[in-house]
Amino acid sequence: MTAIGRDRPGIVAGISGALLELEGNLEDSQMSILGGHFAVTLIVSVPASVDRERLQGRLDVVGTQLGLEAVAVNAIEDLGARAPRPSHVITVYGADHPGIVHAVASALADREINITGLETRLAGAQDSRIYVMTMEVSLADVGEDEVRAALAEVAGEAGVEVSVRPLEAEAL
Numbered sequence: 001m002t003a004i005g006r007d008r009p010g011i012v013a014g015i016s017g018a019l020l021e022l023e024g025n026l027e028d029s030q031m032s033i034l035g036g037h038f039a040v041t042l043i044v045s046v047p048a049s050v051d052r053e054r055l056q057g058r059l060d061v062v063g064t065q066l067g068l069e070a071v072a073v074n075a076i077e078d079l080g081a082r083a084p085r086p087s088h089v090i091t092v093y094g095a096d097h098p099g100i101v102h103a104v105a106s107a108l109a110d111r112e113i114n115i116t117g118l119e120t121r122l123a124g125a126q127d128s129r130i131y132v133m134t135m136e137v138s139l140a141d142v143g144e145d146e147v148r149a150a151l152a153e154v155a156g157e158a159g160v161e162v163s164v165r166p167l168e169a170e171a172l
Contacts, residue, residue: 001059005068007038015040018062022050032119038068043076086116086136088144089167090151094160096122096131103158104133107150114138131160136167 003015012031019026028043046055056073063071092104101120108115117136124130139147148164155162 001042001044001055001071001073002040003059003063003068003071004037004039005063005066005070007033007036008066011038011066011068012040014062014066015042015059018058019044019046022055022058023047024050024055084114084116084138084140086167087139088137088147089165090133090135090137091163092131092133092135092155092160094131094158096129097159100131100158100160101133103154104135104151104162107154108135108137108147111142111146111150113140113142113147 001015003011005011016026024044024046026042026044029040031038031040033039044055052073052075056071059071059073062068090104092100094100101118105115115135115137118133119135120131120133122129123132144164144166151162151164154160
């Protein structure tokens with residue numbers, strides 16, 4: 001399920017409470033505040049007796065009570081396996097302009113590197129905004145030196161600073 005709306009206290013409690021009422025289990029989640037809006041994606045399981053329409057109906061009620069702008073429930077395939085574990089962190093800093101995410105993501109995709117987490121934000125004064133991006137990635141069989149070289153090229157073209165460092169096991 002996904003939900004988005006103006007941020008306010010109680011959204012997580014409301015959504016998780018509705019799931020609990022239906023004997024649902026929240027298996028995986030990602031939540032963030034984006035530009036003052038609450039955004040969440042949840043992987044949930046519910047008993048076979050709770051169909052998608054019943055789950056959507058209950059969450060629509062909660063969404064209305066909380067002033068959420070959108071709540072969507074979609075069935076997804078159980079993949080059985082978990083996502084690849086991140087092995088490295090990539091950070092990008094530079095003057096804000098379109099195309100930074102695309103340039104870095106394309107360089108990674110060309111090497112079949114999986115992005116397992118991505119966060120971006122604008123920092124600094126209004127007249128000199130700095131774009132900050134942090135990615136967790138799974139290098140798998142790609143060498144760290146190859147990734148550094150590819151991202152150095154991207155950094156030069158995009159006018160940003162890029163760093164790559166191993167993700168400490170304790171941070172996982």
